[in-house]
Amino acid sequence: MTITIIGLGLIGGSLALSLRQQGLARHFVGVEASLAHARRALELGLVDEIETDLSTAVRQADFIVVAVPMDAMLAVLPAVLDAVAPPQVVIDVGSTKQALLAAVARHPRRGRFVAAHPMAGTEHSGPEAAVPGLFDGKTVVLCDAEQSDPDAVQLVEKLFGALAMRLLCLDAAAHDLHTAYVSHISHITSFALALTVLEKEKEEQRIFDLASGGFASTVRLAKSSPAMWVPILRQNRLNVLDVLDEHLHQLQHLRKLLAREDYGSLTQQIEQANHIRKILP
Amino acid sequence: MTITIIGLGLIGGSLALSLRQQGLARHFVGVEASLAHARRALELGLVDEIETDLSTAVRQADFIVVAVPMDAMLAVLPAVLDAVAPPQVVIDVGSTKQALLAAVARHPRRGRFVAAHPMAGTEHSGPEAAVPGLFDGKTVVLCDAEQSDPDAVQLVEKLFGALAMRLLCLDAAAHDLHTAYVSHISHITSFALALTVLEKEKEEQRIFDLASGGFASTVRLAKSSPAMWVPILRQNRLNVLDVLDEHLHQLQHLRKLLAREDYGSLTQQIEQANHIRKILP
Structure with a gap:
């Protein structure tokens, strides 16, 4: 499986390290707005390559993680969905959900997206802050999962389950x-x-x-x-x-x-x- | 050296364990208002014996630590000083200093007392909470040390120094x-x-x-x-x-x-x- 991580900070980077450690994917592609962060992420082995074109990065992946700040997320997630087709699956890892889910509610590929919030983090940021095991034993909240395609939810449950995360389903408002x-x-x-x-x-x-x-x-x-x-x-x-x-x-x-x-x-x-x-x- | 610890909670108990671990005293006497805590402190090896009479406990020690809550401290510290004579040395480990130092300002044994505040702790309390190494690398504040006898301050500096604590001198108001x-x-x-x-x-x-x-x-x-x-x-x-x-x-x-x-x-x-x-x- 190839995984594309958009945003190589604490959460995106830690997810790449953790998924690789569990043997869940062989190839990781990174997309990162900061050139310095992109270079550092490569040096640290968070990803195997950096791709500067978003749709190219999305199209080659089986699973796409959008891990950018919540303001950028509102623009990036719709652009990612524009480029995906089944059986590809997209998740976010954002800390707020109502505005984001409203922004993609009518997107034709809405079913390929699973809204996820892993409740884990530290006070540090950037690729240097990424650590494997950050998610171990923590909760991941899936939001409005009934609006995602069942196979997409299943893949997400499998991946987070392999990271020993506890799954919790809530609607976005809750x-x-x-x-x-x-x-x-x-x-x-x-x-x-x-x-x-x-x-x-x-x-x-x-x-x-x-x-x-x-x-x-x-x-x-x-x-x-x-x-x-x-x-x-x-x-x-x-x-x-x-x-x-x-x-x-x-x-x-x-x-x-x-x-x-x-x-x-x-x-x-x-x-x-x-x-x-x-x-x- | 024999050390008497009055109050076998988190701080008193951890100090006993840490001083024993560093080989700074051979015999530890405990005074503890709660019978259950006294028993537990003996079981845990925080002290070698419990003494119920305060002045008996004080008189047999070279070094006395008063580690009770700050309200009890205002009554216990003067009673301890009533029972000491040179070269015995008394410290408190309390978190506030002005009221306490005012309460013993005119005590005839004031010089044998060194006001100390080790800046270490956890959210837990009681003898079960005691751990060795709690003070390692932390700061201990000595207050109004010029009102203590120089030999008393020297002993306190030696003991806290052996626990790898950083010494800081402040007046009580500061x-x-x-x-x-x-x-x-x-x-x-x-x-x-x-x-x-x-x-x-x-x-x-x-x-x-x-x-x-x-x-x-x-x-x-x-x-x-x-x-x-x-x-x-x-x-x-x-x-x-x-x-x-x-x-x-x-x-x-x-x-x-x-x-x-x-x-x-x-x-x-x-x-x-x-x-x-x-x-x-």
Whole structure:
């Protein structure tokens, strides 16, 4: 099987490495807008060749992965579908789904496309960030899979299953809502934490000195790139604003309890927060 | 050397294991308010014996570590100092310093006490949470060390040095300010994130399904116990309120930019947050 990966960053690159490691394809073709990233991806062995023409890259593949930021995705995915024919299968790996699925809803090749969101990543980006095993044991969400051809869904289930991923089917609206609650909000809190500390702590050496594992893990996502995250926040804006308002409310409540010195209620709130331990042990 | 550890939780227990591993003491005596924790600490080999009488436990030791929550610390540390005489040395390992140092400022044995804050920990608590190597490569802050006897400071430097810790000297006011900025605020953001997700996401299975490494790391500190954290927030209340106000301001600013669809400024803010990468690579 030949696989074409469009966008050789953290996710596209890691998927190439993982699929190759599992022996699921022999030949990997890469498409990458950045010449520097394309060269590095070749050096790192993420792909076997770089193809600069999108439709040429698509036509030679059995399976096509579109792994570009969500703003580019809205233009690239329809162009990819223009070039495919059965039995070729196309997936995206994007973090938001409603806008994307609307953009291809009436495409004549819609059935060849399976909307997929592997819930895995790190704060790093680019081909250097690609690692095999990134997806091992993680969840992959397939969205509106009933609008994809059954053979396309089967191939996608086989490939992600071989990477030891857990499959979850959601409709696009539910996907965007739940990922806002669980994934997107934690990036915003982390960006805001970094901005807070950089604003208050003018002695950068003190941040380095005093950063323990706790601070480092909470602020880790603040290293994530705006090129990836601004399009996600844009496409999932209403859900993110909704959960962000709840988060502001919770923070203001904790502030009020501390200001009032209501330590009994503060203890109750922290005990309530500790329930997360039951869900994520 | 005999070391007495008062409070056999995460920090006290890990310190016992680490000091023993480095061969820095032969005999460890434990004092622990919870009978269950005392038994478990013996089973786990954190200490060689449990002593129920505080002054007996203190008098037989060369070096005494007080590792109880910050509210208990205000009562226990003066009682420990009542029982010591040169050349015995006492340290605390607490996360706030101004209230504690004020509580022992006029104690006749003040010189035998060195205020220490090892910047290390996990979200877990109790003797089961103790691990050797917790302090390896981390920073330990010594506060107002000029008010301690030079031989006491020397012993503390030797012991923490043997654990491969980096030493940093700060006055108590600076310590409480900087730890509010870097450590205490990240616990509040994490508690608030957990409360937000638990409030919005009524389907707990969805949290489990969709929690990727990013969410898990951001919410990790929300598993921390109120018994430890409420006293810290109480004793560092004004600094914490100050940094919490800045954090609310930063979050509200991000919210405003997203509500207004000002993606240029949102990109700039995320780029600004990315500067944390230079300090914590």
